[in-house]
Amino acid sequence: MRIVAISALALLCAGRVTTERVRFQPKGQQGALARDGQSALVLRKKNSIVMIRPAGREFSSGWRPLFVVGMTNLTRAPLEFRVPTSKPLKV
Secondary structure (H helix, E strand, O other): OHHHHHHHHHHHHHOOOOEEOOOOOOOOOEEEEEEOOEEEEEEEOOOEEEEEEEOOOOEEOOOOOOEEEEEEEOOOOOOOOOOOOOOOOOO
16 A cells, blocks of 8 residues: 555656746837736837747746847838857757
8 A cells, every 4th residue: 555655646746837928028128018928028129129039928847938029110111130040058
């Protein structure tokens, strides 16, 4: 009976999934805002406005979060958008 109880407890602990939240820390000309419980980072420049926010409220620990990026071009000229590359995350 003791073995069954220990096995059941081990299964319960192994199946637990933790979640994390994304929190933004604005730097320099950036601003942070929150709407409907979603935090976002906003950067306004001379020719554009860029906003980035997490796609969901929480994500599973060990997984990469997904983000939504919104951009507004304040000029009539084409705007080039690049994402800086970084080292891949080890999961």
